[in-house]
Amino acid sequence: MMTIMATSEDLLHESEFRPLTVDDLARLPDDGKRYELVDGVLIVSAAPFNIHQLVVDNVVALLRHAGRHDQRYRAFSGIGLSPDQHNQYIPDVTLLETSRFTDRYTDTPPPLVVEVASGSTGLYDRNLKKDRYLKFGVPAYWIIDPDRRAPSLSAYELAGGQYKQIAHVVGDEPFTALLPFPVRVVPSELLELYPEW
Incomplete structure (x- = not known):
């Protein structure tokens, strides 16, 4: 065809x-x-800048490293989420159950999505996409701001039909996520070329 x-x-x-x-x-x-x-x-x-891609690659590597003993999950970049035929979102990082991986897109909520904000997408990530991931039923959502002077991570978890902000860390402050497995994230380390996980 x-x-x-x-x-x-x-x-x-x-x-x-x-x-x-x-x-x-x-x-x-x-x-x-x-x-x-x-x-x-x-x-x-538009295609993202290098710093954006560095953070995306580091988040994927961090999640794969943290979940290496749990073969049920795998982190990917550029995976499409389609709750229906008229909506498709592409998070910067998607953590999927390996049994849910498909060739085109997934139509079930992944346990975690991550967006790396930029000047052109920051409002989109913090408002519209956050609202859509909430409606889709994504249990955990992170927004990472790769500002070199003060990199930050805001983490949200689904509770009572709403996203509750469970963390906002800046620079060298750590955040330890529990969903769907424990992983320690330090925003400043996500901007390093060769972080040691």
Whole structure:
């Protein structure tokens, strides 16, 4: 079966007539941009800066190291979450149960998602995405701000149908998460080229 590639402009033209779906997203080329859907509306983000990718790689490595004795979970970057056909989010880091890994996207809430905030995505991560992860039922959500002067991590856990902030740590302050397994996170270490876990 041949897939016909579309451009984001093609999809925007189509969306004048109907909400877009996750199947529409599958027609887009892999051009380094991040394409997400919110209620059928296409959201396009530019390729991230190096510091962003360094933090993402370090979070993935940290979670894999901390969960190495628990084979039920694996950390990934760039995994799509689709609670329905008109919504698809791509967290910077997703912790998945290995039995839930699929080729395209997951339609069940992962135990943890992590966003690395930037100047262009900070409000999106702290508001809309946080609200959508809450509605999707994601039990734990972290937002990491990679500001070199004061890197920080805000951690939220689902309680009583709302996210409760359980931690906000800055610089060398540690945070020990318990869900879904214990892991110690220090924001300043996430900005190191070769952290020792």
